[in-house]
Amino acid sequence: MAALTKENVIKALRHVDDPDIKKDLVTLNMIQDIEIEGNKLSFTVMLTTPACPLKEVIKNDCLKAIEEHVGADIEVSVNMSSHVTSTRDNAPLLPQVKNIIAIASGKGGVGKSTVTANLAVALARSGAKVGLIDADIYGPSIPTMFNCEHEQPSIRKEGERNLIIPIEQYGVKLISIGFLTPAENAVVWRGPMASSALKQFIGDTDWGELDYLLIDLPPGTGDIHLTLVQTVPVTGVVLVTTPQKVALADAQKGLTMFMQPQINVPILGIVENMAYFTPEELPDNKYYIFGKDGGKNLAEKHKVPYLGQIPLVQSIREAGDIGYPAVMQDSVTANAFKSLSQQVAQQVAIRNAQLAETKRVELKV
């Protein structure tokens, strides 16, 4: 056993690795505020995200390390806090936004907006500062899913600039074309108009400080996608697919787009949505309406993380239609979405520890 000193505590905690980043907490600068008073020790573990799924594991590892390498009779209090990491500190656009995460799918109707809405609410509930851009100009679903279809954002003057103030709902800052045009009207625009709306949502919106800015992309691999990667470096992409062949084919196109060398945005992982249908009165029956494990196989093929599956449950769709995301309810699905949000936050932290900032795409198209 060693004496209870700051040095020995640090030495002991060098034995605790962050299980994702696979370096020890001291090297990672995650140990702060060590205080010793007689037999009492307290310190803070600064996690890379409040949505860290391994919070308890890390805390227990710290307690064990102190017990083993300093002493068993110490009264230890571990304060778990977080500071979301970023590679965007010197970004010219949105420098206060730590991570920009695009949610893409290739194919429409696979539940991209449902996943994005639930991801945003889950991250906000974990304590993170979250924004959401609904980049589906032709079919904005986010206002409905957040039950704020009739809200209209106000404008704030900042010098010569007009900044849109996002709508805040369930702790998430939101912007969507749905707030700016009547719901029944079609937005019949060619690509450049749609692209300039996205640019405004990124550059002319008063986002303030955010840990995660999620971007709900439209289907396809066209104007909006190109404009996004040319406007702002994207931290990573979450790809949503259903297990059916025609959806996987389009998801693969989405993957190929972001992975191609000129674009080169890291893939945070693949979510398999509508993985199976379960009738509420027959919870043991799983119907693989759209096929089985398609998302998992795609992730394996491209060696990207598989973030898990979300079942097709009537209550998820109903939750979206009434504007109260499923993750806010007390159910199996709420847990599935909560777990998904932890997986995504974890992948962002791993990406930030391993890779440099994404480069803004310069290609002229």
Place this chain on the structure above:
Amino acid sequence: MAALTKENVIKALRHVDDPDIKKDLVTLNMIQDIEIEGNKLSFTVMLTTPACPLKEVIKNDCLKAIEEHVGADIEVSVNMSSHVTSTRDNAPLLPQVKNIIAIASGKGGVGKSTVTANLAVALARSGAKVGLIDADIYGPSIPTMFNCEHEQPSIRKEGERNLIIPIEQYGVKLISIGFLTPAENAVVWRGPMASSALKQFIGDTDWGELDYLLIDLPPGTGDIHLTLVQTVPVTGVVLVTTPQKVALADAQKGLTMFMQPQINVPILGIVENMAYFTPEELPDNKYYIFGKDGGKNLAEKHKVPYLGQIPLVQSIREAGDIGYPAVMQDSVTANAFKSLSQQVAQQVAIRNAQLAETKRVELKV
């Protein structure tokens, strides 16, 4: 009773109305080749589509009219034939194509391509000449659904022009970006590139004579939609939606787009897809996963025909994934699609009888 003469037969058949167009068959020029030999009478009823759902009704009405107004002891043989009507006889582009039908949805993933594929095969099986343009440049599903992903169209020289020869499968002529690019590659194009692909599919493809050219549109109301209505007058639009609120909102945007005065394309009707899920071993259980009657209510609200509903059945998705459309199988779903194709053909005939040719859209966007 009257004597068996050509005049009296014509007089008798003036009592038979086309139930849709609500004019008599003689006025509509639908009676041809009247032949009388002793006590034997034969004539041809020229329907407006081979997929006419009222074939038997009209035939029986003719037999009854002859019996009632000419005589009961006549040996009558009615030959039911068809000649698909058109308002496009003098069109500068595709004059040999009688009807151009766009299949739209607003939202992606509602089964638009599945409906289009089954509609095309059902119309072809009824005896019509059918072509299909897969206008979803970023997510072409048609090659998979027709099991011809690895086909490559050949080119035919016509004077100075190169004409693409469409791939023929299950009696349908097909063109898709999927035949021209490797399946795994993303088509990362801005709008003008995508639009020019569509223009080629319309103008530089060797379609020959067609009764129906179906156009499977991508989701949204953007470049491809504008280019279509600016390139060629569209006979009518079939709108596909699922019953859920966020899909209906987008379907409504699609409707609004085509109905707006500058565009003004007739709406042939609304199809409700994935209306309910039925497990194969529990055929009496209907699960309204995506809600109930949303498509029907939308049709009523906008006073457009409701073309019926297609259930969410695992075998439909499987049929699409293996490239053998469900309508080619012997099942309840096959009948649902067959009936849908008859509804659509009927609506086209009604539209052609009542409205002048659609105008090509001139607006500059």
